[in-house]
Amino acid sequence: MPDPPDRRGRLVVISGPAGSGKTTLVRRLIQRPDLRLVVSISATTRSPRPGEVHGRDYYFYSRDEFEAIRGDLLESAEVHGNHYGTPSAPVRRAIEQGTCVALVIDVQGGFQVREKFPDALLVFIQIPGLDVLEERLRARGTDSPETIEMRLGNARRELELAARYDCQVVNEDLDRTVEQLAAILNRNGCGA
Numbered sequence: 001m002p003d004p005p006d007r008r009g010r011l012v013v014i015s016g017p018a019g020s021g022k023t024t025l026v027r028r029l030i031q032r033p034d035l036r037l038v039v040s041i042s043a044t045t046r047s048p049r050p051g052e053v054h055g056r057d058y059y060f061y062s063r064d065e066f067e068a069i070r071g072d073l074l075e076s077a078e079v080h081g082n083h084y085g086t087p088s089a090p091v092r093r094a095i096e097q098g099t100c101v102a103l104v105i106d107v108q109g110g111f112q113v114r115e116k117f118p119d120a121l122l123v124f125i126q127i128p129g130l131d132v133l134e135e136r137l138r139a140r141g142t143d144s145p146e147t148i149e150m151r152l153g154n155a156r157r158e159l160e161l162a163a164r165y166d167c168q169v170v171n172e173d174l175d176r177t178v179e180q181l182a183a184i185l186n187r188n189g190c191g192a
């Protein structure tokens with residue numbers, strides 16, 4: 001049996017409006033050699049977008065399949081009419097091994113995580129302004145106008161809750177934001 005690590009990993013919740021770049025940021029962070037960080041893959045009942053892969057981007061489940069695994073989720077929430085949740089087992093395993101785990105989840109999920117893991121670090125990715133968000137969503141071109149309106153409404157509510165997170169980072173420049181987040185994670189026990 002290998003020796004247990006001398007420290008436990010920490011949960012790092014990353015939330016932010018659609019279009020804030022949180023997924024891209026986390027993809028960059030998990031590749032950094034100066035961090036000991038993995039990303040959790042969520043379960044969802046949402047349909048895959050073009051290019052998304054089951055087991056890499058999400059575990060895509062039917063409603064029935066999702067209900068069947070609900071008991072194994074660390075947190076869950078309904079977002080934009082779909083169910084999302086974080087499978088517990090991989091997260092707990094990584095933490096035991098001393099690895100930090102990034103959870104890219106919404107604010108409802110973030111507060112559930114804080115309840116269960118009081119030492120979780122909650123980071124909110126801010127956008128420079130809602131007009132910029134709207135532009136980014138339209139430029140992405142994957143959502144209908146109605147969906148974009150719904151997402152903008154949710155983004156406004158989410159910004160109010162962001163004030164309760166441990167820290168907020170405005171993502172204006174991707175490279176700079178990656179460096180800022182890496183520094184925060186290094187200071188908070190996720191260094192390699």
Ligand code: 5GP
Nearest residue numbers: 042043076077079084085086104105106109
């Ligand atoms: P999308 O459908 O655009 O990938 O994600 C929609 C929202 O659901 C985003 O705010 C995303 O962070 C959130 N989300 C994704 N996975 C989870 C999860 O496992 N739990 C919770 N609570 N929210 C999630």
